[in-house]
Amino acid sequence: MRALRFHGKKDIRLEQVEEPQVRPGWVKVKPAFVGICGTDLHEYLDGNNLIPKPGHPHSITKETSPVTLGHEFSGVVEEVGQGIIDLEVGQRVCVQPTIYCGKCHACQSDLHNSCPQYGFIGLSGWGGGLAEYIVVPRQAVWELPSNVSLEYGALVEPLAVGFHAVDIAPIAHPIKSSTSMLVLGGGPIGLSVIQAIHGQAASSESPPVIIVSEPTAARQQFAREFGAHHVINPLTTDLVTKIMELTDDRGVDVVFDAAGVQVGLDGAVRSLCAGGTVVNIAVWPKRATLDMNEITFRQRSYMGSATYSNRDFGRVLEAIESGKIKPGAMITSMIALEEIEDKGFRALIEEKDTQVKILVDMGRSLRKDSAVAV
Numbered sequence: 001m002r003a004l005r006f007h008g009k010k011d012i013r014l015e016q017v018e019e020p021q022v023r024p025g026w027v028k029v030k031p032a033f034v035g036i037c038g039t040d041l042h043e044y045l046d047g048n049n050l051i052p053k054p055g056h057p058h059s060i061t062k063e064t065s066p067v068t069l070g071h072e073f074s075g076v077v078e079e080v081g082q083g084i085i086d087l088e089v090g091q092r093v094c095v096q097p098t099i100y101c102g103k104c105h106a107c108q109s110d111l112h113n114s115c116p117q118y119g120f121i122g123l124s125g126w127g128g129g130l131a132e133y134i135v136v137p138r139q140a141v142w143e144l145p146s147n148v149s150l151e152y153g154a155l156v157e158p159l160a161v162g163f164h165a166v167d168i169a170p171i172a173h174p175i176k177s178s179t180s181m182l183v184l185g186g187g188p189i190g191l192s193v194i195q196a197i198h199g200q201a202a203s204s205e206s207p208p209v210i211i212v213s214e215p216t217a218a219r220q221q222f223a224r225e226f227g228a229h230h231v232i233n234p235l236t237t238d239l240v241t242k243i244m245e246l247t248d249d250r251g252v253d254v255v256f257d258a259a260g261v262q263v264g265l266d267g268a269v270r271s272l273c274a275g276g277t278v279v280n281i282a283v284w285p286k287r288a289t290l291d292m293n294e295i296t297f298r299q300r301s302y303m304g305s306a307t308y309s310n311r312d313f314g315r316v317l318e319a320i321e322s323g324k325i326k327p328g329a330m331i332t333s334m335i336a337l338e339e340i341e342d343k344g345f346r347a348l349i350e351e352k353d354t355q356v357k358i359l360v361d362m363g364r365s366l367r368k369d370s371a372v373a374v
């Protein structure tokens, strides 16, 4: 079968690999739509960061590059392994791509996302969504509700990142209209956070106050479309002054950092109310500094949010099913597998501000392929 495999820096190849066989307790899925993620892009641009290098296999999958890419995907069940009685062939699903040991202290404490052996299907081995078939453990498979499309199914993974950060933020849930929140960055994760706040709000009539800090015009517009009430350009407006103006000198309850920039972090801490919290989601390219006296003397907190728990996919699916969130506008481009380098990776680099999610339509690509084969 065909698969898009990562061999190294700027070296991805569409090639023939052996079709995976289903085994007891595992499910064979035919991928339908696959999102390209910032993480994929970093691996492509910088070489093996997360993807295990030859000679250094992932401790659970035992694999190294070349690996098949694609960790944000939906698909249709092709075959179920022995012992699985709650899934049927033909069911529409999405896949939670997390790999963890299940035995360590973190896994036993319901912190699978913090397992020292953490990895991802589509980066660490076990195949990926950018292939004709993939075989995954039963617990990775989430059934799509009847009114959730396969296209939306591919958005569940990035949305789960936002849902998790909002869920673990130390505020009352469901979120009340008196809560105010600042989101740093209007990229895919910032937009997931905005939707997660709406998805976890107590009532859609009086949602909490959502403020977004984002310098580019295109992303500012996306933030507004997904429900930000105020959008600040931090290059032309003083963030802290503006936040104090918008919150009657109180400050926001929570900042979600989806940008990972020092100047943003400095403003974020000073934008918090007394007792407020910065929740970091960003992957920082370098070490940051924190003004500890700003934290201590107003009893503020700083915490990290790692990917998602084993409940967040369910939360996202429920929010889409019930209409609390409508993530369709996140899909800014739909391409075929053959086009992934030019219209996928390169578009995400060159049109960074106007692209949110580029989805690979695996059906489109396979049809082309079979036409060639005939």
Ligand SMILES: [Zn+2]
Binding pocket: 037, 038, 039, 071, 072, 157, 158
């Ligand atoms: Zn991702």
Ligand SMILES: [Zn+2]
Binding pocket: 100, 101, 102, 103, 104, 105, 106, 107, 115, 116, 117
């Ligand atoms: Zn573990």
